[in-house]
Amino acid sequence: EVQLVESGGGLVQPGGSLRLSCAASGFTVSSNYMSWVRQALGKGLEWVSVIYGDGSTNYAGSVKGRFTISRDNSKNTLYLQMNSLRAEDTAVYYCARHNIGWGFDPWGQGTLVTVSS
């Protein structure tokens, strides 16, 4: 079964750091595009970052320079290192697989990140 399971969310103070993980099963992370998407409570979806099959990456302007996406091929796991966290980064973070001509599918169940003092 193709599945994604996120972990690593929690409460962090402004300026702090957190690393999210997304464990994949049923497919190979390194052979696909993998993205992080976030959703603040009661708000819409916001794309955060992507890592392509060749290892290249890209980021939304709101997180560029603060967040880093990576993957561990041996663990078939995607990561999001989040530094210099701000209150506005508070959201549920989802990981998702996608490819050219195909949408984000599947999605993980999401992990909640709360940035607050």
Next chain:
Amino acid sequence: QSVLTQPPSMSGAPGQRVTISCTGSSSNIGAGYDVHWYQQLPGTAPKLLISGNDNRPSGVPDRFSGSKSGTSASLAITGLQAEDEADYYCQSYDSSLSGYVFGTGTKVTVL
């Protein structure tokens, strides 16, 4: 600030047809990038509903259909059912932003 605009809400009686619009620009939908649609039920992760403008993934009822023209796309739900009450999002790629973009989202209510 989303670059894809959707109506905030739409409603219909059971059995009716609802069409949700997604308006973009020349740097995303108008540039030829594919549009995908997602359904998000309350408290759950989004689910891919339409891929590549008009393709239904396995298991998605044929009551859902997608189309694209110019700088816009649409999602149609025919034979509206109570279980279709959810939030719907369109999504594409934007060359100006060099990233993926989601629509503002539409809440569908079944009367």
